[in-house]
Amino acid sequence: MKFTWIAVAGMALAVTGGAAQAEECTFDKKAIDFEQADIDRLYNCVNDKLAEGYAKEGHEIGSTYRDWQVTATGPAAPGPHGDRFLLTYANDVAFEEYVAYREDGGFSMPVGSVLAKESYKLSKKGKPRRGPLFIMTKMAAGEADETDNWLYAGVQPNGKVMKVKQSFCHDCHTAFSDRDSMGYPDPDVRLNQ
Numbered sequence: 001m002k003f004t005w006i007a008v009a010g011m012a013l014a015v016t017g018g019a020a021q022a023e024e025c026t027f028d029k030k031a032i033d034f035e036q037a038d039i040d041r042l043y044n045c046v047n048d049k050l051a052e053g054y055a056k057e058g059h060e061i062g063s064t065y066r067d068w069q070v071t072a073t074g075p076a077a078p079g080p081h082g083d084r085f086l087l088t089y090a091n092d093v094a095f096e097e098y099v100a101y102r103e104d105g106g107f108s109m110p111v112g113s114v115l116a117k118e119s120y121k122l123s124k125k126g127k128p129r130r131g132p133l134f135i136m137t138k139m140a141a142g143e144a145d146e147t148d149n150w151l152y153a154g155v156q157p158n159g160k161v162m163k164v165k166q167s168f169c170h171d172c173h174t175a176f177s178d179r180d181s182m183g184y185p186d187p188d189v190r191l192n193q
Contacts, residue, residue: 027126031078031085036188039085043075045128046120049157054118054133056159061135065089065116071099075118076186080172084119084131088185091115094138098182099191105178111149113138115182130157134169136182146170148181 025045027038034042054062068089075085090098094113119131135153144151144166152169154162173181184190 025128027122031122034077039075039077042128046130050118050120050130053130053157053159054155059155059159059161061114061116062133062155062159069095072185072189072191074189076189078121080183081119081134084121087118089116101184101190102179108180109138111138111140132156132162150181
């Protein structure tokens with residue numbers, strides 16, 4: 001069963017429509033001061049544009065990740081990835097293990113797991129700004145030992161493939177080595193917590 005928060009967000013977008021939506025998509029406070037209602041409102045402003053942009057050039061994951069399951073009740077306050085808000089989707093191979101949010105170590109994600117993280121931020125002018133779709137794919141042992149067998153990739157907001165230096169991504173993800181190099185959503189938006 002897929003979480004329906006995205007559907008609710010989409011309905012809210014449809015209800016606001018037109019000029020009212022443009023007004024609601026300008027924020028007069030910094031992202032660091034956002035409460036969850038602000039975070040949700042900002043996501044409503046970029047929700048459809050993110051999916052459309054990532055799929056624009058026909059990228060396989062950029063075109064299909066929204067058919068996967070979302071791993072949180074919604075985006076949370078910005079943190080890593082350039083102070084962007086993130087919302088992670090997991091394919092069927094990854095979902096159950098990922099949403100266990102295991103902090104205890106001693107596990108490895110199944111080969112074929114794919115995580116896709118939508119990203120966006122608030123511009124200095126208070127407008128939403130779309131960011132890349134960050135992608136992590138778990139490879140078989142020995143295929144990418146230098147990155148704990150994760151392949152990092154990305155899709156720009158215009159659908160073009162992003163150039164990704166594996167070590168650049170993995171150098172940050174090593175901070176999560178006890179969880180197979182994966183970051184998790186903030187506890188306040190984790191599923192079933």
